[in-house]
Amino acid sequence: QAQLVESGGGWTQPGGSLTLECAAAGFTFGNYAMAWARQAPGKALEWVSAIYADASGAGTDTYYSESVRGRFTISRDNAKKMLYLQMNNLKPEDTARYSCAKAPGRLWVFSANYWGQGTQVTVSS
Numbered sequence: 001q002a003q004l005v006e007s008g009g010g011w012t013q014p015g016g017s018l019t020l021e022c023a024a025a026g027f028t029f030g031n032y033a034m035a036w037a038r039q040a041p042g043k044a045l046e047w048v049s050a051i052y053a054d055a056s057g058a059g060t061d062t063y064y065s066e067s068v069r070g071r072f073t074i075s076r077d078n079a080k081k082m083l084y085l086q087m088n089n090l091k092p093e094d095t096a097r098y099s100c101a102k103a104p105g106r107l108w109v110f111s112a113n114y115w116g117q118g119t120q121v122t123v124s125s
Helices: none
Strands: 003-007 010-012 018-025 034-039 046-051 062-064 072-077 082-087 096-102 119-123
Touching (some): 003 096, 018 034, 018 096, 034 082, 046 082
Antiparallel strands (some): 003 018, 018 082, 034 046, 034 096, 046 062, 072 082, 096 119
């Protein structure tokens, strides 16, 4: 049974930075694409970023939504079974609950079969 536990959320002012972490257990982490999604009250789920299995961190190994591209950076440490999301220049519209998700396979196909419980990110002045 896969388990995903997020941490690192909190409050920051506009322009601030936060780093989210997701600790994975119960599956061979390096064999699966992973993603971050967010949902704000009353809004649809948004896939924020994803990273393929065996990602080198460059080029097509990652996905970013248009709303966060250039501000957020996804990374993974397969040895530690950790997924990260570095969020810079945060905006009030980034306020949401952020969840870590595991893809069914090595590629990112906008589908997840396991989710963490999420961590709240609030950006306000």
